[in-house]
Amino acid sequence: MIASVPSATLLGVTGQPVTVEVHAGVGLPGFTIVGSPDAICRESRDRVRAAILSSGLRWPSRRITVNLAPSGMRKAGAGLDLAIAVALLVADEQVPPDAVERYAFVGELGLDGSLRGMPGVAPMVACRSDRTVVVPADAHGEATAIGAVDVRCAADLVEVVAALAGDPWPDPPRRGEAAVPVVLPDLADVRGQPGARLALELAAAGGHHLLFVGPPGAGKTMLAQRLPGLLPALDPATALEATMIHSAAGLPVPGGGVVRVPTFRAPHHSSSMVALVGGGSSSLRPGEVSLAHGGTLFLDELGEFPGHVLDALRQPLEEGVVRVSRAAVTAVLPARFQMVAATNPCPCGGGRPGDCECDVAAKAKYLRRISGPLLDRFDLRVGVSAATADDLLGRDGGEPTAVVRERVLAARSVALDRAGVLNAALTADDLEAWAPLSAAAERIVRREFEANRLTGRGLHRVRRVARTFADLGGGHDTIGEEELVLALQLRVAFGGSSRVRVP
Amino acid sequence: MSAARPPAAFAAALASFDLMTMHRLAALLRHHAPDRAWAVAAGHEPPVAGSAVAKVLEVERVRTAWRRSAERIDPDRVWARCAELGLQVLLAGDLAYPALLFAEPHPPPVLFARGDLSVLGGRRVAVVGTRNATAAGRHLARSFGRGLAAAGVHVVSGLARGIDGQAHAGTLEAVGAAAGNPVGRPLAVVASGHDVVYPREHRDLWRQVGEHGLLLSEWPPGASPLAHRFPQRNRLVAALSEIVVVVESRETGGSLITAQLAAERGVPVMAVPGSALSRAANGVNALLRDGSAPALDVDDVLVALGLDHRRLRAPVDDSRVRPRADDLAVYRVCARRASTVGEVADELGVPVVDAAMSLARLEQQGWLAQVEGWFEVSGSPFS
Incomplete structure (x- = not known):
């Protein structure tokens, strides 16, 4: 007897429909899985057999062949366990074929027959929108995140078989809907640092990539962690993409089932290329750049990251996606993130002229680790100085996140109403239209150009930041002297001198 | 009586x-x-x-x-x-008697002084050398005298022909150019009575040193410039100086005696190098070979004195546009130590954009220089 049950597997962050076919026929009793299972998938055999036996069901003593169609595609993970078990029961006539007609099954089996969630439930459910999808009870939250798909859940194989036999499906587990709201660190904790705070506000309002340069202990990480709190909740499309990515990476999805708060990812500088951009397993697990999708990717000790890893960031920065290719498959993973990085100014960390103990060659070598093209992506490059005694001894904190966030949200809506994108994404033509320079600002630009301190690309970036600053201040239409000078000074050239001059 | x-x-x-x-x-x-x-x-x-x-x-x-x-x-x-x-007559026990000479093995029992004794309280560098100086040597001596005086350093010498006289002529030039501003002044020690001008052609120089600086002699009025009095005079030149600069000297010369006397007193000797072929440079080159520091220009001497000469010279002639009053506060912050725009805003409690504008103006005017986001006080326009 042959049975066929729909299921799905994961590639990158998208589900791929898979049909599980089981043939139970005469011959020496045996159990084979064919159709390009990966190692974990092949181990289904043992899990499924144990689960069926522990659930009090009968193991057919026949020759059983499982085929995962389409057979050319690599199947990753344990998500096909439940579908294989159900198909096997159908083939063995323990479950009638018409009972499974409307369903697709996704889930991993334990040896005792319990159902477990596994990475990628959300995208797998999404690709089976033609069916009612049965998922493990603990994955119900993320399975329903897509909304449009009919989902049933069960805690173990016995419940599934019972429901297929006509019992009602068990109720989904109660979600911690009113669970603890995510508490993000507050800007009020940051004392002093007006320059870095302003840069952070500009970054939040304009979507600009931001580089902090300062000695250890200056608060670079602390500042960066406060960026997500300044950002609005993710828009529905991005939230869904982020949820898919979280699901695919096996990260917990928040109570509501959807990732709404911008994420903050801070990979360590020893992270491998695969960890950062994705790949690795046969499902091509999303990397940190994708996990930061819609949120912030914080690279502390930027100079300590291997050069080839940093260079791999340039494509996602440009296109908003990562294309991970392996011999047989290619996955396109969303990776639209805001980059915030921190670095010491030099090996000794001092930086301040006169205090720095590094010789010129050592300093130049240190800064050379960060490639020019990457450095160029940062619209904002600001120095952060070590905390002063005042900062440490009970000085009042600055404005709280709530106040700054108001301004940021207002500026973002101004920018979005005007051009449909944040200022960081304005093209050169947009800038002509939306960020015209005043006569005084033009004079400064001209002088900077003549002194070889500003390039064409540099000018675009400076204009975008100046546009954001104007938006934060209530939106002058023209970029004036002040906006331009500020933007120039918040984009410090490292490894060379840059000077700003005004009349 | x-x-x-x-x-x-x-x-x-x-x-x-x-x-x-x-x-x-x-x-x-x-x-x-x-x-x-x-x-x-x-x-x-x-x-x-x-x-x-x-x-x-x-x-x-x-x-x-x-x-x-x-x-x-x-x-x-x-x-x-x-x-x-x-003349003021100073006895070894007098309050006005230069304390610098207390450490002398044989301090002069009596000193005849004309001019301003406060010169002894400033920074003092001797510029000495041969009487038979080359034109280049004379020019150098003059520019050392002028440069040191412009940096506020008093110039000690012996008012002899050649290098000595030129050094003081340069000093007096700087005094004239200073127009009342602080400036280094001449301090001469001579080997004859105050009314016995030697050499004769230095009559004007002699008088002006007394008027604008200090002219010292161990000898009473009427004493003639006997040969043995010159080495004795040289010991005072060495003793009254913090550094002795020898501009030109032959292999045997009075200025080498001064250098020797200075070395005995722990006063550093600097020498202006000259051509190995030039006889007028034999003495200084020998000094260099023996380990004296080279003095190629006034800055070398000022560095040896530990003087931040830029600061001293800046007020003399600075063509930079003066900063606005509100920018001045920003300048002071950066003058204390190199600062970023954020630090300036934090320190002064002003918005970052105001600090940025002030910094940009100060940089444009040449008062500050920015390197990698740090604003520091710019070097003087001379350097």
Whole structure:
């Protein structure tokens, strides 16, 4: 007897429909899985057999062949366990074929027959929108995140078989809907640092990539962690993409089932290329750049990251996606993130002229680790100085996140109403239209150009930041002297001198 | 002998005695008050038994010469002559006597000074060299004198022909250019009486040094420039200086004696290198070979003095547009230590954009320079 049950597997962050076919026929009793299972998938055999036996069901003593169609595609993970078990029961006539007609099954089996969630439930459910999808009870939250798909859940194989036999499906587990709201660190904790705070506000309002340069202990990480709190909740499309990515990476999805708060990812500088951009397993697990999708990717000790890893960031920065290719498959993973990085100014960390103990060659070598093209992506490059005694001894904190966030949200809506994108994404033509320079600002630009301190690309970036600053201040239409000078000074050239001059 | 006659008058008169030497005068004044010393030298009173003076007076020739001198010389006349020349007579115990000379093995018992004694309190560098200087050497000496004075350093020299005179001529140029601003001044030590100008052609220089700086001599008015007095004079040049710069010197020359005397006193000697083929440079090149520091320009000397010369020179002539009042506060923050725009805003409690504008203006005007986000005070426009 042959049975066929729909299921799905994961590639990158998208589900791929898979049909599980089981043939139970005469011959020496045996159990084979064919159709390009990966190692974990092949181990289904043992899990499924144990689960069926522990659930009090009968193991057919026949020759059983499982085929995962389409057979050319690599199947990753344990998500096909439940579908294989159900198909096997159908083939063995323990479950009638018409009972499974409307369903697709996704889930991993334990040896005792319990159902477990596994990475990628959300995208797998999404690709089976033609069916009612049965998922493990603990994955119900993320399975329903897509909304449009009919989902049933069960805690173990016995419940599934019972429901297929006509019992009602068990109720989904109660979600911690009113669970603890995510508490993000507050800007009020940051004392002093007006320059870095302003840069952070500009970054939040304009979507600009931001580089902090300062000695250890200056608060670079602390500042960066406060960026997500300044950002609005993710828009529905991005939230869904982020949820898919979280699901695919096996990260917990928040109570509501959807990732709404911008994420903050801070990979360590020893992270491998695969960890950062994705790949690795046969499902091509999303990397940190994708996990930061819609949120912030914080690279502390930027100079300590291997050069080839940093260079791999340039494509996602440009296109908003990562294309991970392996011999047989290619996955396109969303990776639209805001980059915030921190670095010491030099090996000794001092930086301040006169205090720095590094010789010129050592300093130049240190800064050379960060490639020019990457450095160029940062619209904002600001120095952060070590905390002063005042900062440490009970000085009042600055404005709280709530106040700054108001301004940021207002500026973002101004920018979005005007051009449909944040200022960081304005093209050169947009800038002509939306960020015209005043006569005084033009004079400064001209002088900077003549002194070889500003390039064409540099000018675009400076204009975008100046546009954001104007938006934060209530939106002058023209970029004036002040906006331009500020933007120039918040984009410090490292490894060379840059000077700003005004009349 | 009037009661109003000051002790210094006796000392000045004693210095004018025939066969009087520095050592003899020192011995006289060491053991007796000046008026008693006069009486002892004149033979009116016996010397302290067993003292150096008693030994000297055993010499018949000296005794006779001194008695005759005492008959010939009137302390009142000597005192009047000193007053006429505008001289201060300093005794080794006087408050005004230069403390710098206390450490001397043989400090001059009497000093005749014309000019401003406060010169002894400033930074002092000697510029000395050969009398037979080359044109290049003379030019160099003049520019050293001018440059040091412009940096506020007093220039010590011996007013001899050649290098010495040129150094002071340069110093006086700087004094003239300073127009009342603080400036280094000339300090000359000469080997003859104040009224015996030697060399003759330095008459004007001699007078101007006294007017604008300080002219010192160990010798009373009327004393002639005897050959043995020059090395003695040189020891004072060395003792009164913090650094001795030798501009040009032959292999044997008075300035090498000065250098030697300076080395004995722990005063650093710097030498201006010259061509190995030039005879006028043999002495300085030898000094360099023996380990003296080279002085290629005034800055080398100022560095050796530990002077931040930029600061001293900046006010003399600075063509930069003066900062606005509100920018000045920003300038001061950066002058204290190099700062970022954020630090300036934090320190002054102003919005970041205001700090940015001030910094940009100050940079444009040349008061600040920015390197990698740090704003520091810009070097003087001279450097």
